[in-house]
Amino acid sequence: MYQIKTFNAISPVGLATFTAEYQINQKDAQPDAYLIRSVDLHEHDFPRSLKAIGRCGAGYNNIPLERASEQGIAVFNTPGGNANAVKELVLAMMILANRQVIAAANWTNQVQPGADITLEAAKSQFNGQELLGKRLAVIGLGHVGSLVANAAVNLGMEVIGYDPYLSADAAWQLSREIHRAPSLAAVVDQADFITVHVPKNEETTGMIDQELISQFKPTAVLLNFARHGIVDNQAVIDALNTKRLRWYSTDFSDALIHGHPRVTILPHLGGSTVEAEANCARMAAKAVMTYLTTGNLINSVNLPALQTPFASPERITLIHRNIPNMLGQISSLIAQHQINIENLANRAKADFAYTIVDVSDFANPDQQAALIQELAQIPAVSRVRLIHQPRGGNK
Numbered sequence: 001m002y003q004i005k006t007f008n009a010i011s012p013v014g015l016a017t018f019t020a021e022y023q024i025n026q027k028d029a030q031p032d033a034y035l036i037r038s039v040d041l042h043e044h045d046f047p048r049s050l051k052a053i054g055r056c057g058a059g060y061n062n063i064p065l066e067r068a069s070e071q072g073i074a075v076f077n078t079p080g081g082n083a084n085a086v087k088e089l090v091l092a093m094m095i096l097a098n099r100q101v102i103a104a105a106n107w108t109n110q111v112q113p114g115a116d117i118t119l120e121a122a123k124s125q126f127n128g129q130e131l132l133g134k135r136l137a138v139i140g141l142g143h144v145g146s147l148v149a150n151a152a153v154n155l156g157m158e159v160i161g162y163d164p165y166l167s168a169d170a171a172w173q174l175s176r177e178i179h180r181a182p183s184l185a186a187v188v189d190q191a192d193f194i195t196v197h198v199p200k201n202e203e204t205t206g207m208i209d210q211e212l213i214s215q216f217k218p219t220a221v222l223l224n225f226a227r228h229g230i231v232d233n234q235a236v237i238d239a240l241n242t243k244r245l246r247w248y249s250t251d252f253s254d255a256l257i258h259g260h261p262r263v264t265i266l267p268h269l270g271g272s273t274v275e276a277e278a279n280c281a282r283m284a285a286k287a288v289m290t291y292l293t294t295g296n297l298i299n300s301v302n303l304p305a306l307q308t309p310f311a312s313p314e315r316i317t318l319i320h321r322n323i324p325n326m327l328g329q330i331s332s333l334i335a336q337h338q339i340n341i342e343n344l345a346n347r348a349k350a351d352f353a354y355t356i357v358d359v360s361d362f363a364n365p366d367q368q369a370a371l372i373q374e375l376a377q378i379p380a381v382s383r384v385r386l387i388h389q390p391r392g393g394n395k
């Protein structure tokens with residue numbers, strides 16, 4: 001029986017994906033895996049039993065990846081699982097900003113009941129503009145950015161994108177009508193809307209800063225539904241107050257922007273739809289179950305993708321540092337026990353690597369335990385697991 005511990009509100013549809021071999025939130029259980037959303041795990045101590053973290057969502061800056069790898073924990077996210085939900089909200093926020101929807105609805109609510117709110121004098125203060133023909137800059141053209149960009153093309157907008165790391169798969173998703181900018185300065189030039197869809201990391205923290213905002217059209221609307229801190233909020237407030245920016249819409253609040261009349265803040269709602277929450281929880285549950293029962297890695301963010309069918313009923317998996325002679329040490333220990341390697345797969349991702357070794361049968365349980373212990377003692381190995389091929393197929 002595997003033990004799953006959840007943090008945050010995880011969709012019941014996703015939790016129902018777990019089969020009978022899994023218990024969820026059992027009291028006093030040693031968790032094999034966490035299922036989480038945005039809970040901040042940077043100060044959290046991982047129990048030794050923990051082998052996997054499934055992040056039901058896209059962003060994983062709430063998880064200490066280096067420490068997870070060092071402690072032999074595979075971390076998974078759910079790429080694209082909530083992208084449509086974010087796309088729809090970003091489109092809504094562009095329309096809200098351009099049609100003064102919130103201000104007009106608030107005004108209507110506070111006039112005397114029965115007053116003629118359709119009078120020209122009253123309604124002309126809420127005159128808006130259309131999206132058709134306006135220029136949208138999309139920074140980051142991954143799962144969310146590409147959907148926003150394509151939808152904006154379909155709404156008749158002129159779309160220009162910037163993504164220096166665009167994958168070939170992501171490029172295939174993009175409408176051919178989307179222009180590609182060579183730099184941040186070029187993408188924001190003359191844009192009516194600028195929307196940011198990059199992960200938060202060292203490079204992207206503060207990427208929308210005072211200098212970049214000074215190159216916006218003063219009538220531009222800025223949208224940040226990616227992460228707090230990617231946009232420099234002080235620079236936004238300065239630009240709004242000096243009429244260098246028209247509007248800021250974001251999913252992330254702080255004291256600097258709170259209550260500003262030309263800022264719309266939502267309580268991190270981008271991925272909060274029934275459909276997106278179910279998609280993400282289902283994807284995370286599947287990745288965690290696959291990893292626990294087969295050792296195969298799908299959608300891991302700290303370890304490489306590695307999937308291989310069982311070549312024999314016994315499989316050893318190892319998470320280790322990506323340094324020379326790891327495979328030499330692993331295979332010679334296995335050979336010392338007169339055990340044959342039926343298949344070996346290895347792949348690295350940055351400082352860590354993952355190895356799957358399918359081996360011939362052990363002579364007895366003692367030999368099995370001895371080998372696993374010896375492998376775990378190799379310096380730079382952070383986790384060794386022995387997995388028996390699941391019944392009912394070669395997954």
Ligand SMILES: NC(=O)c1ccc[n+]([C@@H]2O[C@H](COP(=O)([O-])OP(=O)(O)OC[C@H]3O[C@@H](n4cnc5c(N)ncnc54)[C@H](O)[C@@H]3O)[C@@H](O)[C@H]2O)c1
Pocket residue numbers: 058059060079080082083086139140141142143144145162163164165166167170197198199200203204225226227251268269270271272
């Ligand atoms: N508000 C929400 O609820 C919500 C929901 C989903 C995602 N997000 C956030 O949005 C981010 C993007 O989500 P996604 O699913 O599209 O991720 P993704 O990984 O599919 O796409 C991110 C894209 O950003 C690009 N990129 C990385 N660094 C860049 C840089 N310096 N300049 C330009 N482009 C860069 C990458 O090449 C990639 O194509 C997530 O990391 C998460 O933080 C927020």
Ligand SMILES: O=C(O)[C@H](O)COP(=O)(O)O
Pocket residue numbers: 037038056057058059060082268270271272
């Ligand atoms: O990165 C994400 O997927 C979003 O920010 C959603 O976060 P949430 O799961 O806390 O709503």
